[in-house]
Structures are given as C-alpha cells and as structure tokens.
Amino acid sequence: MITQSPEIASPAAPVSDPDPIVGGRVELQLLTTLKCNLKCTYCSLGVGEVLGSQTELKYDIDQLARFVDTHLKGKEVYVTFYGGEPTLNRAMMEAVMRRFPEFRFQLQTNGTLLDDLPDWVLAKLSNILVSIDGGEAITDGYRGRGIWRQVIANLDKVHGKVGGTITARVTWGNPDTTFEELDELASALEAIDYLYWQFVADEMYFGDSVDKRKAVLVKLIDKFFASTDTLYPLIPLMGMVRNKLLPNRGTELYAGLTQCRVSTHLINVMPNGQIYPCPDMMYAHHMQMGEIQGNWLKKSPLQPTPEMPCEGCEAFSWCRRNCMKNLWLGYVKKDERYxxxxxxxxxxxxxxxxxxxxxxxxxxxxxKLSVPVRKRLTDNEVYEYVEIMP
Ligand code: SF4
Ligand code: SF4
Known part of the structure; x- marks a missing residue:
C-alpha cells in the first residue's frame, strides 16, 4: 500500500473523454518522487522548478487502481517508474508491482542505487533505462566525480538478475562526445544491451558543434550498416531504419503521430496525482490532462498544429514530428530563440x-539480414520504452 497522505478529489473534476488513449497500449509513467540524489546540470525538470518540488505521493494505491479500472481497462498497460530518481521511493515501486502483477514494468534511473533493489523487483523489470552522458569524463563532468564507474559497476552487478534488457540513455549535450565513447556504450560494455541517445533540448548547438555531431553520426551510421550478421544496438538508428523500411510500423502503433507517444498513449502521473502528456512539460499547467484522485483523463493536448512545419519536411514519413515539446515551444508558443x-x-x-x-x-x-536479426530490428520491445527518434 502506498501510504502517503491521499487527498480528496477536487469537487470540480473535469469530465473525462470517452476514449482518451489512442490504441490498445498505454504507458503509465509514474513519477515516484521528484527528489533526486544527483544534480545533473541540464536536468529538464529544472525548468519551472519542478525538480524536488514534490517529495510525497498525494494519492494512494486504491485511487490508482480505480483510475486504471476506469480509464485503462482492456489496454495493455506498461508502467515506467520515473522521477526524480524513482528508486528513492522504492516502497511505491514495490506496492505497484505487487498490486498490478500482470503489468509490464520499466525503470528509468540514474543507476546509482540499482544495487539496492531486491532480486524479485529486478526480475520483473522488462527494461531498465539508465541515464549516462557518454564516457567517464563527460558523465562525471555533468553528474559528479566517480558516478560513471559507480553506475557501470552497478549495471554489472544487476545485469544477470534483470528480467529484460538494460538500455543506456545518453542525453547528447556535449558536442565533444566522441564516436568511441558512444561505441563503447553500445558494443563494448557487457551489461548494456542497447544504447539510446537524444539530442539535448538546450542551447548547445553553437559554432561548429552541429558539424562535430555530424562527424560522429557518420561513423555511427557507417558502423550500423557494416554488418549483416548482428545488429549494432543503437535505438534511434534502429528506429529510423525500421521506419524507413517499414513505414507502416511508424504509423500503426502511434496513429501516425510522434514516436515518443505523447500524442497517443503516454501518461505521466506526478506525485501529486496530476497527469501530463510530456514529462518535460509538467510546469505548463494548461497541459494537464487528468488526475488520479479526481479520476479523470482527457486526450493528450500535445497534438500537431498547422504552425508546425513537419508535413512539408523531407523527414516527415519516418521522423513523424520527433519531439512535440520542441515543436510546441518553437512554433506554437513561438519562442524564436528556442x-x-x-x-x-x-x-x-x-x-x-x-x-x-x-x-x-x-x-x-x-x-541480407537473418530472420532473428530482422526481427530484432522490426519488432523490438525496447521501441515501446523510448522515444525512438533522437
Ligand atoms: S520534427 Fe523536424 S525533422 Fe522531424 S519531421 Fe518535423 S521538421 Fe522534420
Ligand atoms: S520526445 Fe516526447 S516525451 Fe520527450 S520531451 Fe519531447 S514531447 Fe516530451
């Protein structure tokens, strides 16, 4: 049981949409706390001072069960524990895993406390997304001295106990990140099954930094296509290639919308019970699409608008509007600088x-790919846990 002080539903809870989730799957991203034990310099929760603002859950597990029963019934539900650092509220993680044992579970973590998790929790995780910034020097520069080694050691300790996969998640902020650093994460470290990166959503693209990234991308893409016996496990490349080869896969699971799922079937529940489509926009209160205590849920408000340039873009058929937050800030809110x-x-x-x-x-x-390698490219479960596009 999640014990922290539940609140009574607000009397003016909005009326729910009859079918707020598009399709048969839904990712229920539960932010167990907004506290974190690290202080990464670029943390997106720093915007609007979200980070650290809620340290206690304001709903209980019966309210969560009522919400699931009302709005997610009949859906294939997978839970991602998110934060802050979600393992700082292990009691909540365990309570949810016990109450909904048929769900699939993923953990998004900074990896520093992974070795504290009980074996049964590790065994039930279909994927662990572990944040890291690249190689040792860059990671320690953003996260603190010794963090890279601590995280890699923890991954080695838990890898054999995790039911599913471990995916390293790199926010590619530093233009000096090298091919060798990313390659090491993708292919040299035993405990990492996949590497996912996203381009940092911050002003870090000045001078020659776009060209530096392009030079690394050329090498990564060369290596990706160099082999037909094995798959170079880089999620954004795998996802892009899949979307180019089988465009239907890029549309059927997302109704043709963004590959990060914010427009269709990703719901983020804050510790206070409020629900938002994008975990990076929980400061924008007009984006609230539901609440656990009030038991209401509406369709995601983060939808394409005519101001967004995507439909005329050469990348549209496979990119499908990479990041709706970025498009919204740049073209709807009209933040020219951003x-x-x-x-x-x-x-x-x-x-x-x-x-x-x-x-x-x-x-x-x-x-030229064998059947198992093809399947890994086209039907990979990990696509359900990340944004696919960088
Ligand atoms: S997000 Fe950018 S690259 Fe992707 S389709 Fe839209 S304009 Fe093109
Ligand atoms: S990719 Fe999607 S979930 Fe991630 S920040 Fe952008 S809109 Fe939000």
Missing part, C-alpha cells in the same frame, strides 16, 4: 541522419 538555437539544429541533424542512412541503401542491407 526555435533557432534548439529545434532547428536538431531537425537539421535528423535530416542529415536520414540522408546518411539512405546513402547505405538500407533496403539492400535489410535483404
């Missing part, structure tokens, strides 16, 4: 990746 310094450089990098992929004739490459 558009020019963040959104446009990221879109340039995405289009560049698309052209580099095409240069390697992905259809001819795919034709």
């Amino acid at each position: 558009r020019q310094n963040v959104v446009e450089p990221i879109c340039e990098l995405i289009r560049f990746m698309g052209r580099e992929i095409d240069r390697h004739d992905p259809h001819a490459w795919f034709a």
Whole structure:
C-alpha cells in the first residue's frame, strides 16, 4: 500500500473523454518522487522548478487502481517508474508491482542505487533505462566525480538478475562526445544491451558543434550498416531504419503521430496525482490532462498544429514530428530563440541522419539480414520504452 497522505478529489473534476488513449497500449509513467540524489546540470525538470518540488505521493494505491479500472481497462498497460530518481521511493515501486502483477514494468534511473533493489523487483523489470552522458569524463563532468564507474559497476552487478534488457540513455549535450565513447556504450560494455541517445533540448548547438555531431553520426551510421550478421544496438538508428523500411510500423502503433507517444498513449502521473502528456512539460499547467484522485483523463493536448512545419519536411514519413515539446515551444508558443538555437539544429541533424542512412541503401542491407536479426530490428520491445527518434 502506498501510504502517503491521499487527498480528496477536487469537487470540480473535469469530465473525462470517452476514449482518451489512442490504441490498445498505454504507458503509465509514474513519477515516484521528484527528489533526486544527483544534480545533473541540464536536468529538464529544472525548468519551472519542478525538480524536488514534490517529495510525497498525494494519492494512494486504491485511487490508482480505480483510475486504471476506469480509464485503462482492456489496454495493455506498461508502467515506467520515473522521477526524480524513482528508486528513492522504492516502497511505491514495490506496492505497484505487487498490486498490478500482470503489468509490464520499466525503470528509468540514474543507476546509482540499482544495487539496492531486491532480486524479485529486478526480475520483473522488462527494461531498465539508465541515464549516462557518454564516457567517464563527460558523465562525471555533468553528474559528479566517480558516478560513471559507480553506475557501470552497478549495471554489472544487476545485469544477470534483470528480467529484460538494460538500455543506456545518453542525453547528447556535449558536442565533444566522441564516436568511441558512444561505441563503447553500445558494443563494448557487457551489461548494456542497447544504447539510446537524444539530442539535448538546450542551447548547445553553437559554432561548429552541429558539424562535430555530424562527424560522429557518420561513423555511427557507417558502423550500423557494416554488418549483416548482428545488429549494432543503437535505438534511434534502429528506429529510423525500421521506419524507413517499414513505414507502416511508424504509423500503426502511434496513429501516425510522434514516436515518443505523447500524442497517443503516454501518461505521466506526478506525485501529486496530476497527469501530463510530456514529462518535460509538467510546469505548463494548461497541459494537464487528468488526475488520479479526481479520476479523470482527457486526450493528450500535445497534438500537431498547422504552425508546425513537419508535413512539408523531407523527414516527415519516418521522423513523424520527433519531439512535440520542441515543436510546441518553437512554433506554437513561438519562442524564436528556442526555435533557432534548439529545434532547428536538431531537425537539421535528423535530416542529415536520414540522408546518411539512405546513402547505405538500407533496403539492400535489410535483404541480407537473418530472420532473428530482422526481427530484432522490426519488432523490438525496447521501441515501446523510448522515444525512438533522437
Ligand atoms: S525533422 Fe523536424 S521538421 Fe522534420 S519531421 Fe522531424 S520534427 Fe518535423
Ligand atoms: S520526445 Fe516526447 S516525451 Fe520527450 S520531451 Fe519531447 S514531447 Fe516530451
């Protein structure tokens, strides 16, 4: 039982939409706390001072069960424990895993406390997304001295006990991140099954930093297509190539909308019970789409608008509006500075990746893959746990 002080539903709870979730799956992202034991310099929860603002749950597990029964009945539900650092509220994680044993579970963590988790919890996790910034020097620069080694040691300790996979999640902020650092995470470290990166949503694209990233991307994409016996386990490349080869996969599970699922079937529950579509926009109160205590849920408000440029973009058929937060800030809120310094450089990098992929004739490459390698590319469960696009 989650014990912390439940609140009574607000008397003016809005009326729910009849079918707020698009499709048959839903990711229930539960923020167990907004506290964190690290202080990463670029943390997106720092915007609007969300980080650390809620340290106690304001709903209980019966209220959560009532919400699930009302709005998610008949759906394939998978839970992601998120934060802050979710393992700081292990009691909540364990209570949810016991109450909903048929759900699938994922943990998004900074990895520092992983070795404290009981074996039965590790065994029930289908995926662990562990945040890391690249190699040792860059990671320790953002997160604190010794963190890289601590996290890698923890991954080694738990890898054999985790039911599913371990995916390293890199926020590619530093333009000096090298191919070798990313390659080590993707292919050299035993305890990491997949590498996912996202381009940092911050003003870190000045001067030659876009070109530096392009030079690394060329090497990553070369290596991706160099083998047909094994798959180079880089999620954003896998996802892009899949979307190019089998465009239907990019649309059927997301109704043609963004591959991060915020427009269709991702709901983020804050510790206070409020629900938002995007975990990076919980400071924008007009984006609230539901509440556990009031037991209401509406469709995601984060939807394409005519101001967004995607439908005329060469990347649209496989990118499908990479990050709705970025598009919303840049083209709906019309934050010109953010558009020019963040959104446009990221879109340039995405289009560049698309052209580099095409240069390697992905259809001819795919034709040579064995059945198991093909399946790993086309039907990978990990796509359900990350944004797919960088
Ligand atoms: S690259 Fe940018 S503009 Fe093009 S589809 Fe993706 S998000 Fe939209
Ligand atoms: S990719 Fe999706 S979930 Fe991530 S910040 Fe952007 S809109 Fe939010």
